[in-house]
Amino acid sequence: MTDFESVGKAFVGHYYKTFDAPGGRAQLGSLYQDTSMLTWEGQQMQGAQAIVQKLSSLPFQSCTHHVSTMDCQPSGQTGGIIVSVTGQLLVEGEQHPLKFSQVFQLMPSTPGNYFVLNDIFRLNYA
């Protein structure tokens, strides 16, 4: 496994584990910076604060992500990585999981660490 794939895999594991933990969404802010962009079901936000506020205010208390596929490519920026995820999202109280697609671009921050510059999330109802 090449380095960008190791980074992507570690990120994805950490991201969804944190997201799905009780109170975890409020802790995702450390993964974003002021330049970070989130497009959530077509709604655009920028900056760690706005992004965490959105994620924390989603209309469910708890959920579970199951990752089906994960693909990584270097993005052409020094150290940047594009991570594409497909999977299923099971929301508390619902019987059937929803398919989702999510794309991240990870960028190096401090040595050995990354932040999320781009984040695009879509439920795939169609």
Next chain:
Amino acid sequence: MTDFESVGKAFVGHYYKTFDAPGGRAQLGSLYQDTSMLTWEGQQMQGAQAIVQKLSSLPFQSCTHHVSTMDCQPSGQTGGIIVSVTGQLLVEGEQHPLKFSQVFQLMPSTPGNYFVLNDIFRLNYA
């Protein structure tokens, strides 16, 4: 609509129209360069020639893409655009369309033109 969204929308329309036309996949090479990467259902390729060879040798003669959602964000590289698409792919001879997710990073080439630096395609069976 901001400029990157206009570019992304025009690209997506052109890409799938070309892909779905008879003999069209062989013409997609002009959208890729030597640095371009394609991950197709987990299989990694690099360079316009390898990518077009892969797309041209997919095990169906014709298909139709229906785009359900398209989201764009600036990628942080000068003029770079991340485009995330979800939709349905109907392959000739099949009764039921398959859901797909595809991510592109578009980069400026000649003025007013773009090429595909990153391309990740996944069928979303799960």
